Amino acid sequence: MLFKNGKLSVRLLELKDNSILVKWLSDPIVLEFYEGRDNAFDLDMVHEKFYNRDKGVVRCIVEFDKLPIGYIQYYLLDSDDSKLYGYTDLSDVIYGMDQFIGEVAYWNKGIGTLLVKSMVEFLVEQNQADRVVMDPQTWNERAIRCYEKCGFKKVKLLPKNELHEGEYRDCWLIEYIK
Structure with a gap:
């Protein structure tokens, strides 16, 4: 387990979690906000995206009261993302x-x-x-409100940054500074 905060805990993703990821990522209500409703996942897609990828990403399952309820991942920003986000002149750990x-x-x-x-x-x-940075789509106001409550601030608009439901959508670069 990475950490626990009351009833919330975060642990590393395990192979046995593949079926719960398929369940979540084939639900149109979830897909409206993550990946897009035109991109329902099956077991092969889950393995491709969550298990057979870059080793620099730490993938985790979120549990609440010991029940798996979500997914979170984190990673050191690579040079491509640092360039896109405008962090090339910083020595910060991002x-x-x-x-x-x-x-x-x-x-x-x-x-x-x-x-x-x-x-x-x-x-x-x-x-x-x-x-710590994220790039939520600009229309996802509920998520952005959540992030702002956590101390994140909008830094810059990333036009047509993410393909979602057949069109490239604008995103906000948001950051939390220690």
Whole structure:
């Protein structure tokens, strides 16, 4: 387990989690906000995206009251992302992170805020992060409100940054500074 905060815990992704990822990533309600409703996952896609990829990304399952409810990942920003985001002149330790709550019954209960705050605290304290960044799509106002409650600030607009449901969508670069 990476950390625990009350009923919330985050642990490393295990192979046995593949079926829960398929469940979440084939739910149109979840896909509306993560990956897109035109991109439902099957077991092969889950293995391709979550298990057979870059070793620099730390992939985790989010549990609440010992039940898996979501996914979170974090990674040191690479040179391509640093360039895209405009961090080429900084010597800061910068982490990126992405997450979703896959169990819709756990939405709108403050768990996302608790998760983001807890992960930022973990990255700052355990990984010596100076900054943590994310790039949510501009239309995802609920997520952006959550991130702003956690201390993130909008830094710059990233036009047509992410393909979602057949079109490239604008995203905000948001950052938390220690």
